[in-house]
Amino acid sequence: AGAATIMGQMRTAVRAYAVEGHPPDVVVARANRLLAGMETDLFATCGYVDLDMEEGIARVVRAGHLPPILRHPDGVAEEMVVEGGPPLGVLAEAEFPMTEAGLIPGTLLVLLTDGLVESSRLRLEEGVRRVCDVLAAADPVDVGGVADELVGGVGRRDDDVALLLLRYDGQGDRPMRSHWTVWRVPNAVLHARRFTARTLRSWGVVEELDEALLIVSELVTNAIAHTQGEVGMDLTLSADRLRIAVNDGSPRSPVKPVWVSWESTGGRGLLIVEATATAWGSVPLSGGKQVWAEIPWRRGS
Template identity: 65%
Template sequence: WPAGTGDLEPALADVGPGGLAVLPLPAGGRVAGACLIGWDAPHDFGPDERALLTASAGLAGQALMRAHAFDAEHELVGMLQRQLLPRRLPKLPGAVAVARYLPSTAGLELGGDWYDVIPLPDHHVALVIGDVQGHSAGAATLMGQMRTALRAYAVEGHPPDVVVSHANRLLTGMETDLFATCVYVDLDMEEGSAWCVRAGHLPPVLRHPDGSTEIAEVEGGPPLGVVTQADFPMSPLRLRPGTLIALTTDGLVETPESDIDEGMDRFAHALAVSAPGHLGLVADALLGNARRNDDVALLLVRYDGMALRPLRESWSVWRLPEAVRHARRFTRRTLRSWGVPDDVVDGVLLIVSELVTNALVHTDGKVRLDLTLISGRLRVAVADASPRTPVKPTSIGWEATGGRGILLVEAMSATWGTLPVSGGKQVWSEIPVGGA
């Protein structure tokens, strides 16, 4: 026995009273474990048996090391995948969203399925579901990249077809052998309208308030990452308050015994007999029969309609000497028609003057003023063609001729900020209006 293990032999006496072989399991220059083999009857170890045991120990050590590496990779990539999926879905005005994800039980139990719900300006929301080819760490990593890309392009204010086209060009430029499929739905909460773009993915399934279901007839483009200059047409979706939008991946509907069309019919039937008032239970029931040799993503959104629709008006600001005065006149006329108190109107006019002036002085191109009133809050937004965001000065000397506008907007607003929009930015301010 090695030095310092004098008590080891008595402790092992019951393992092999007739004979005992203690085999270190070497792997990669270190010991991965030990194997103990005991005999009840007296046993002599011949040279051939010793050689066999030694060789077997080496093979077992290598196998054990590979198993440890597999477990470590599985844990690491599983953690990565959990971090890349949304931790929670946002609360939506006029809709309820529920999502589920089940990993595969084959291989590393990893995959490239993902979902996302992206709040957008003007009470729009983007619904996304997708699937990266393969079940590997690379698929999970690419999934995170595609989810981030689609979210970034959506927040920039691009229309759905442009969002998907940008993501396609990004993936083709990555020089990867993997491709991805996805569905992108832009849902207008105010109007109850939706536009869908499909890139090689399963179409949405709609469950209407009367319990009928339909597999949406949505034009499709190729999977992402296959053709650089591909077209991704937009298709409208018919929605009414109470309509359930269901997006899923092929792991839920495709089995070795049936094709995708049969699986989609089963999926639609399961939605038809469900109770959409409890989306969490519906999602759990739909996943109950999912095959687990592929990962599954499921996104359910019930459109209920906004209880209170906002008031909106817009004004195109022309680059004229009296442009700011015209913008103020439009604002005063609009707010008075909405019943906004005069003391609030005065503050709003000051904010409009500053934002419109900044856009005209510091940018070129079109300038648009948007006014929105909902739930006692007024939103003033000025969009221009420059991506450069205004910077709040840290200090201003008494002789400075500029820089006070943003400080004034901040002082007059409950909150303010900037948003990237297609071709530029939007600077916005929110002001409480009380009971208006």
């Protein structure tokens, strides 16, 4: 019961730190300090993978846990080489290095606990080899079938088993991205609009340009007027939409006014963004936030 309680607390902590926008190594390090500060002699292992599905990049952090296993499209299955740290709760100031791996379409990523590969009758190395053999012979198209083969092909176990599989299929069109650091000068919004116009025209975005410039004006104005520190703008063009995001150093989420009088000189920015974009929102980032908006886009429109 005590171990289950600790595990639940750690899962909640990891999720909370991840939602705040921290990178994987920071997420695991903060969860480790939290557990180390609790009045318990228990610890927990952790395998954390952050996946960029558009770029095909897996960022992995290990805390006393088994590394992921990759099944490549050519059938070769192998453990990822991932430098690890100690289990959570052992050393408060432990370091947890992050390892990046590129995934090509057709790759299977497998996360598992040692209950699947180790028992009193099975050495860990032999268990991992068996998993790799099953993956090499499996049909990666049927991920559920692969999971059934892995779980059902070992026999009696001494411990619980957790297994997670993901097949990365890639994307036909890689999104185009561009970043701009907004200068805190009197003409900051003008410079941001000019950068946006140049970038979108080079990407072939024409009919949506006026809407994009209006959103940029409002988001950048809000960031400059209501926050301190650096402001950045990110443009992302995918197959069907344009995303405009402005990052600032304030963790306070923007609040849309319920009502604005005709005499007011401000307060309409988010109302304009909401009326112009198909979707908008705010997400926390390390030490600040990102306010984003999306508008639809069709190639050749």
